Amino acid sequence: MAKKLTVSQKEIKIAVDSHISILHYDNEIKKPNKSIYIKSNDELKDEEEQLLKVLSHFRMEFPEDVCRLLYIKDLEIASYPHHLFISKDNCFVGALVPSCNVISCEVLSKTNTQTNLSKDFIKSFWIPYGGEEFTFDVIYGKSEDEIKMHNIIVQNDLSPQNPISGDLVLLCAHGGNDISSSEVFYVNNRPYLDMVESIGTGKVAILLICHSGTITQSHYDNAMHTLVKKLIQKGFCSIVAPMWSLPTIIITPWISTFLDSLQKGDYIIDAVFKANMVIKNKFISSSAWACLHLFGNPYLYISNKPRVSITEE
Numbered sequence: 001m002a003k004k005l006t007v008s009q010k011e012i013k014i015a016v017d018s019h020i021s022i023l024h025y026d027n028e029i030k031k032p033n034k035s036i037y038i039k040s041n042d043e044l045k046d047e048e049e050q051l052l053k054v055l056s057h058f059r060m061e062f063p064e065d066v067c068r069l070l071y072i073k074d075l076e077i078a079s080y081p082h083h084l085f086i087s088k089d090n091c092f093v094g095a096l097v098p099s100c101n102v103i104s105c106e107v108l109s110k111t112n113t114q115t116n117l118s119k120d121f122i123k124s125f126w127i128p129y130g131g132e133e134f135t136f137d138v139i140y141g142k143s144e145d146e147i148k149m150h151n152i153i154v155q156n157d158l159s160p161q162n163p164i165s166g167d168l169v170l171l172c173a174h175g176g177n178d179i180s181s182s183e184v185f186y187v188n189n190r191p192y193l194d195m196v197e198s199i200g201t202g203k204v205a206i207l208l209i210c211h212s213g214t215i216t217q218s219h220y221d222n223a224m225h226t227l228v229k230k231l232i233q234k235g236f237c238s239i240v241a242p243m244w245s246l247p248t249i250i251i252t253p254w255i256s257t258f259l260d261s262l263q264k265g266d267y268i269i270d271a272v273f274k275a276n277m278v279i280k281n282k283f284i285s286s287s288a289w290a291c292l293h294l295f296g297n298p299y300l301y302i303s304n305k306p307r308v309s310i311t312e313e
Helices: 007-018 041-056 107-111 134-149 227-233 246-265 268-283
Strands: 068-073 100-103 121-124 152-155 168-175 185-187 191-194 202-210 216-218 223-225 238-242 292-296
Touching: 007 041, 068 216, 100 227, 107 292, 134 152, 134 246, 202 216, 202 246, 227 238, 227 292, 268 292
Parallel strands: 068 100, 100 292, 121 152, 121 168, 168 202, 202 238
Antiparallel strands: 168 185, 185 191, 216 223, 238 292
16 A cells, blocks of 8 residues: 655645656757767656656655555545655656556546457557658657557548547547647647547557546545546546657557557556666666556457457447
8 A cells, every 4th residue: 555645735836737648758968060969878867857846845755565556546636647656765656666547446446347358459650740740750750660550440530530440549649738638639730629539449558649548636526537538438448648748759569569469468557668768778767668557457468369250249
């Protein structure tokens, strides 16, 4: 049992608004009339130490033999990313053990019932490449080999004509700091107000959309606003999403490691952790490796059973 945090709402708000929400991985420095300067590993480690100091109040004590951490956070602490709790050894907990925000006992019970993926599960990827925005072209180009290797169905319509569905759905777009309440995605600097409605059915959703894992507390209805719960309400069981600006440079190695781990039979909580640790080894900074968080069912995995069609059901 983890010890209750002794932090005030004010401290949480300052940490989230002033430090966490503005996290952005950047290993280059470009000054006017100067060549690009690449940060050294020591400089990136120093940045990590500075963030640890800033978040020093957010300590999480748990037994040393714990192999996974499942969080059910109350309304006050809901907006704080679970990877950035700090252990008694002064390390980010997200780098020590696999973790997941299961949101509530009700959600865990709902998402943990007959939710395993079949061995031939369908993977879909919505990424609007080939348009006005070079960012999506780069992401798709770097991920194309993985897409083909894992037989991922790609949909690149700017405004999907059919619902984006699959057992595992990947979604790539831009998102702002207010995405948890606005539910607006951006493509080519244009807002898409009904993107949540354009998402069909599925079991796993991977949101490659900045800030899409954030949780906002509303003082009007005393509730948590988040895209994650919207997707759970649509029937998804496990959601992976960034809680700040997602570095595009991590997407391809993260997806590769995650899918390979899942295909080997790992629980999704362990697959996410392994993918995050591969990013940690490559990019060091917590703004990169700690960005993608798991929500919902931590124990989803691939079974040996083939996919059952609607007619067979």
